[in-house]
Amino acid sequence: MTTDTAQKSETTQRQRWMAVLARASRAEIAELIGPDLPRHDILKAPETGTVMVEGRAGGAGRRFNLGEATVTRCIVRLDDGAMGFSYALGRDGRKARLAAVLDARLQAEAPGAALHRAVDALADRQSAARVLASRKAAATKVDFFTLVRGA
């Protein structure tokens, strides 16, 4: 693997766990960290702002501004120097800080380490919830058929 693709796949891995953490509750993230919060400096304190959500006309055409969504972000640095970021919808500052700490720790851990496995388990739970919702929707699938008039 070239350095370039290795870097790309690292980014993809990080994007994946950041997406999982963004969808997790504060309690789920706290559970991943465990009872001992590692020492860390707060480089950017949890801050709530907005992101303007863009759509496209017709789904694929000209971009337009649909409206804003609340987003909370936080940046931390662990004692070993690793920097962690968190960006997620909503206004939960505590969740943002814990997720940023996790992001920093996950970068330091080797793939397959316990923390990564715990995040994978959380991802599996989120995916199972999505599948269940999808199956509930699928249960309302219909076959309409056209009636012939006057028959």
Next chain:
Amino acid sequence: MYVAVKGGEAAILATHDLVAEARRGDEAVPEISVAQIREQQGLSCARVMNEGSLYDADLAALALKQAQGDVIEAAFLMRAYRTTLPRFGSSEPVDTARMAIRRRVSATYKDLPGGQVLGPTYDYTHRLFDFALMDDAKSVMVGLDPTISGREGRPSTAPHSAGDARVKPEHDVAPLDTHMPRVPDILGAEGLMEPETPPVGDPRPFDLTREPVSFPADRDVRLQAMARGDEGFLLGLGYSVQRGFGGNHPFVGEIRVGEVSVEFVPEELGFAVDLGDITLTECQMVNQFAGSKDVAPQFTRGYGLSFGHSERKAMSMSLVDRALKCREFGEAAEYPAQQDEFVLYHSDNVEAAGFVEHLKLPHYVDFQGELELIRRIRAEREQRLAGENEVLPEAAE
């Protein structure tokens, strides 16, 4: 000119107390929580998020609680709060083709790839009160009437649900496709549909919260204004188009409701971060043809997109979007729904409510001026009439 008044501080403080009491209602009845509103009044929350132009279901629920359920007042609270927040930037455009579908129907195609999914809808309910909701007892209005599925001859491969449709059937079915084509794209493949492609360079959209709108307004401006516009106003305009005040013949190409992930590229990271999912409703309205010397006749499109589950809003928006495209198709703008200045200046209910409701505030100095004016006009008129009466008898002689 509006001249301000002073005073009334004590009365205003007292009215704050009184409105808090009115909001709480009878204290013998348990207080409603914000989480209850978020979970159980979700369609109201969706409307507040749309018209408040801010996606945050907790805040929408809080706004509804604080405003005693007044949707426009709640939207006003959302708008006011939004102005206190910094904006980190703009998301990547959401991809509705990758929506986790909860509902997806088409009135133009029976059999579409991915299937028709009714999802949670009141469309097939009888609009009869479910009095069980008044009691603490569980509602009986869940699931289909078993007689309906019996008539349709539910396939026997679903043994758990064949006898009684109220038995949760999700244990029998496979999940939906994760990628469902948008219906107009199916016609687009045949060249029968007006294409929707980004303009050259895929420019950043205009933002009417940052820059003043000028007319004629481009489509990105119109879509943003309608996305935050009043549902009732757009519904009325959409209805007017259907009734003949605007010359479209619309079909619902597709309505889809579900969850879409929002991606944002923070400057300091330089790659896209998935911020989580938001619920969106999208409507693709298919309308009758337009063509020219160079382009063969094609179906034309109207588009609606809104926060939360909000089909009426998305449908109305798509009807008015098509009507407002009249200039692009060389059609005369004869009706209100086709006039961008009329639609955009009057669709924002926070602005409209502000201007209408400011009439309640003291206008004592204005009105004093009007009073003096009308008294003077009447006095002059009486003088003039008296003068004419004195003159008339002489003229008669």
